[in-house]
Amino acid sequence: MTAINAVTDLTTDGELGVITIDSPPVNALSADVRDGLAGAMAAAVADDAVKAIVLICAGRTFIAGADISEFGKPPRGAALHDVQARIENSPKPVVAAIHGTALGGGLEVALVAHYRVAVLSAKFGLPEVKLGLLPGAGGTQRLPRVVGARKALEMVTTGTPIGAKAAAEFGLIDAIVDDLRAGAIHFARRVLAENLPLHRVRDKPVLGVEEGMFDAYRRAQAKTFRGFEAPEANIQCIEAAATLPFDEGMAVERRLFMGLMTGLQSKAQRYVFFAERQANKVDGLDPDAPLLPVKSVGVIGAGTMGGGIAMNFLNAGVPVTIVETRQEALDRGVATIRRNYDNTAAKGRMTAADVDTRMGLLTPTLDMGALKDADLVIEAVFENMDLKKDIFGRLDGIAKPGAILASNTSYLNVDEIAAATSRPDHVLGLHFFSPANVMRLLEVVRGAKTDGQVLATAMATAKTIGKVAVVSGVCHGFIGNRMLEQRQRQAMALIVEGALPEQVDRVLFDFGFPMGPFQMSDLAGLDIGWSAETSKGETIRDRLCEAGLRGQKNGRGFYDYDAQRNRTPSPVAEKIILDYAAEKGVNRREVSDAEILERCLYPMVNEGAKILEEKMAQRASDIDIVWINGYGWPVYRGGPMFWADSVGLAKVAEALGRYGIAPAALLARLAAEGKSFTGAV
Numbered sequence: 001m002t003a004i005n006a007v008t009d010l011t012t013d014g015e016l017g018v019i020t021i022d023s024p025p026v027n028a029l030s031a032d033v034r035d036g037l038a039g040a041m042a043a044a045v046a047d048d049a050v051k052a053i054v055l056i057c058a059g060r061t062f063i064a065g066a067d068i069s070e071f072g073k074p075p076r077g078a079a080l081h082d083v084q085a086r087i088e089n090s091p092k093p094v095v096a097a098i099h100g101t102a103l104g105g106g107l108e109v110a111l112v113a114h115y116r117v118a119v120l121s122a123k124f125g126l127p128e129v130k131l132g133l134l135p136g137a138g139g140t141q142r143l144p145r146v147v148g149a150r151k152a153l154e155m156v157t158t159g160t161p162i163g164a165k166a167a168a169e170f171g172l173i174d175a176i177v178d179d180l181r182a183g184a185i186h187f188a189r190r191v192l193a194e195n196l197p198l199h200r201v202r203d204k205p206v207l208g209v210e211e212g213m214f215d216a217y218r219r220a221q222a223k224t225f226r227g228f229e230a231p232e233a234n235i236q237c238i239e240a241a242a243t244l245p246f247d248e249g250m251a252v253e254r255r256l257f258m259g260l261m262t263g264l265q266s267k268a269q270r271y272v273f274f275a276e277r278q279a280n281k282v283d284g285l286d287p288d289a290p291l292l293p294v295k296s297v298g299v300i301g302a303g304t305m306g307g308g309i310a311m312n313f314l315n316a317g318v319p320v321t322i323v324e325t326r327q328e329a330l331d332r333g334v335a336t337i338r339r340n341y342d343n344t345a346a347k348g349r350m351t352a353a354d355v356d357t358r359m360g361l362l363t364p365t366l367d368m369g370a371l372k373d374a375d376l377v378i379e380a381v382f383e384n385m386d387l388k389k390d391i392f393g394r395l396d397g398i399a400k401p402g403a404i405l406a407s408n409t410s411y412l413n414v415d416e417i418a419a420a421t422s423r424p425d426h427v428l429g430l431h432f433f434s435p436a437n438v439m440r441l442l443e444v445v446r447g448a449k450t451d452g453q454v455l456a457t458a459m460a461t462a463k464t465i466g467k468v469a470v471v472s473g474v475c476h477g478f479i480g481n482r483m484l485e486q487r488q489r490q491a492m493a494l495i496v497e498g499a500l501p502e503q504v505d506r507v508l509f510d511f512g513f514p515m516g517p518f519q520m521s522d523l524a525g526l527d528i529g530w531s532a533e534t535s536k537g538e539t540i541r542d543r544l545c546e547a548g549l550r551g552q553k554n555g556r557g558f559y560d561y562d563a564q565r566n567r568t569p570s571p572v573a574e575k576i577i578l579d580y581a582a583e584k585g586v587n588r589r590e591v592s593d594a595e596i597l598e599r600c601l602y603p604m605v606n607e608g609a610k611i612l613e614e615k616m617a618q619r620a621s622d623i624d625i626v627w628i629n630g631y632g633w634p635v636y637r638g639g640p641m642f643w644a645d646s647v648g649l650a651k652v653a654e655a656l657g658r659y660g661i662a663p664a665a666l667l668a669r670l671a672a673e674g675k676s677f678t679g680a681v
């Protein structure tokens with residue numbers, strides 16, 4: 001064994017040279033790995049005893065891409081293109097042996113090998129578009145030469161990996177092996193024994209090019225790709241592969257890659273990549289400390305949230321006991337869960353057996369006593385403090401010692417709920433987002449007395465059920481809803497002062513949100529927390545509800561909705577708004593789109609600054625992860641705090657002052673010092 005450098009070695013096995021990369025955690029193509037690979041290839045090619053080369057990785061995965069942490073920094077080490085040229089132009093066959101995830105630059109390295117073998121569990125993808133980029137090491141030119149134009153188009157614009165079976169079907173790999181090392185060595189020996197040719201992917205034609213396919217694809221994906229720069233650049237690269245000679249296509253790829261790499265969108269999406277992984281880390285907690293078991297879960301309340309919460313655990317194979325007060329409510333909740341699964345199965349994304357397995361893990365009951373053995377209990381009953389305190393008090397007498405008790409409350413004080421038990425150290429908030437089985441965000445609300453092991457267990461459990469967890473302190477509305485209130489408040493003020501709901505919604509939609517505040521209110525229901533008995537007609541919402549408008553659920557809200565849910569601005573709502581403004585003596589005025597954007601988003605950022613000041617969030621990037629995963633903030637804008645940094649905090653602070661809103665101390669200080677929230681812009 002020859003150690004080429006700290007992360008690469010070359011061993012010889014008879015007439016074979018085996019290059020092993022070992023650079024945890026994911027063998028990313030760092031400068032050291034590139035240098036090691038270049039050195040190992042040179043050594044193997046120069047060694048006359050070596051007739052063929054196997055490239056394999058140690059650890060949990062084959063190369064998972066370029067080292068994203070090196071982007072934007074001065075280049076070091078061998079250039080990836082040069083390393084690839086050494087492999088592709090090697091006079092000796094190179095066999096790539098793949099396990100784990102061959103992603104991005106990793107798949108691009110495999111594509112310059114002459115043959116590829118993999119284990120059945122391996123995955124193959126070019127996810128660069130998720131980083132606001134495109135495959136910049138020949139992936140857009142070589143992949144279509146293997147899998148065809150249409151599949152390549154799909155893979156580079158969605159970034160979704162494919163499995164080994166599909167990879168074999170598309171000819172991306174030449175064999176699926178059980179034992180990776182032995183299987184790759186056997187394959188390499190067969191190449192030698194049968195004198196098989198050195199296939200260079202670059203020499204192959206691009207198959208499956210159909211007239212008009214690229215424009216048709218653009219039209220079909222317009223909604224999904226709205227606002228993103230990278231998908232179009234990826235499409236242009238595949239188009240270049242389909243229409244130009246290889247080297248000219250590579251030049252197109254290079255030019256478009258550099259354009260994206262130096263752009264703000266990719267900077268934002270790379271920031272989000274690391275921010276999402278950072279969010280799972282709790283400052284001050286030992287990441288290796290032992291966790292509590294979560295092998296069984298109880299859910300109290302089978303309504304909108306309870307059902308979705310239960311599905312997360314059923315999907316992860318964790319048995320769930322769900323509790324309701326009335327049989328009818330229980331049956332309705334269980335039926336909703338089964339209907340959701342049946343719909344998924346009908347779309348072919350789950351088998352009937354999978355549905356039965358999940359439903360088999362669900363135990364419906366009217367008896368809270370059935371939760372006595374649960375490791376974790378999540379309460380999702382009406383948003384009422386007295387009710388929640390009563391339930392936690394009773395639960396305290398039922399749940400076993402060491403069980404974690406959590407509330408899905410949206411706004412209420414988790415410490416007050418915890419105080420209703422004798423074990424506040426085992427109480428915290430687990431704030432899911434609707435629909436709870438779909439939305440990736442989970443606000444983990446750390447109470448004043450929540451034990452570190454309980455918190456760490458909650459964070460790990462979030463990962464188990466596929467959630468992005470963010471720690472929040474106890475404050476009204478936690479991180480997301482607290483900032484949302486600022487936006488809703490300004491949006492309401494703007495429509496009194498002169499804007500119209502559809503104008504405000506258009507500005508936020510154009511910014512990149514899936515919908516604006518008024519369409520969102522109509523979707524959630526205008527009457528959440530409203531009752532005719534207590535309504536005083538003081539707010540526009542009161543007046544809309546008094547007029548019978550409820551939003552999408554009765555087809556009448558800020559918009560009128562037809563049977564297909566197409567919406568048109570409501571003349572009834574508009575009249576109520578104008579009458580309200582007149583009554584308040586407001587001289588309505590022309591409101592610019594720029595003012596709408598600033599007044600809806602800057603106060604959110606300002607509230608984010610207060611949340612950081614109060615240590616209700618660990619870091620600014622956590623706030624960004626909350627908004628991207630829970631409230632539809634466009635990922636290519638990095639989140640409210642990153643975005644504010646990109647606008648410039650001095651400009652944000654100045655504008656807030658102009659709108660009569662006092663900048664938070666942290667914001668004012670950072671603005672004065674020319675600093676930023678995230679340090680990432």
Ligand code: T1G
Binds near residue numbers: 025103131
């Ligand atoms: N570069 C640097 N660090 C990376 C990394 C990468 N490519 N991938 C993962 N990490 C770190 C991550 O930050 C975390 O660190 C640890 O590894 C474990 O990751 C030229 C331009 C591989 C599926 O986009 O999708 O190639 O937090 O927690 O859930 O065309 O990581 O522990 O300190 O995510 O098991 C293309 C990105 C790059 C793949 C594993 N490649 N990675 O998931 O672990 S661009 C990607 C992933 C490129 C070329 C272009 C996932 C994973 P820490 P993890 P995981």
Ligand code: NAD
Binds near residue numbers: 304323324325329379
């Ligand atoms: P919901 O009205 O749809 O469901 C609440 C369920 O709790 C009902 O089925 C009710 O029968 C049941 N229930 C009431 N008292 C009970 C008791 N003593 N024991 C067992 N079951 C009982 O409400 P929801 O929208 O699911 O909200 C539940 C909680 O989740 C609230 O705290 C809410 O603030 C929070 N939340 C809601 C959303 C959302 O978008 N709906 C999002 C996040 C959090």
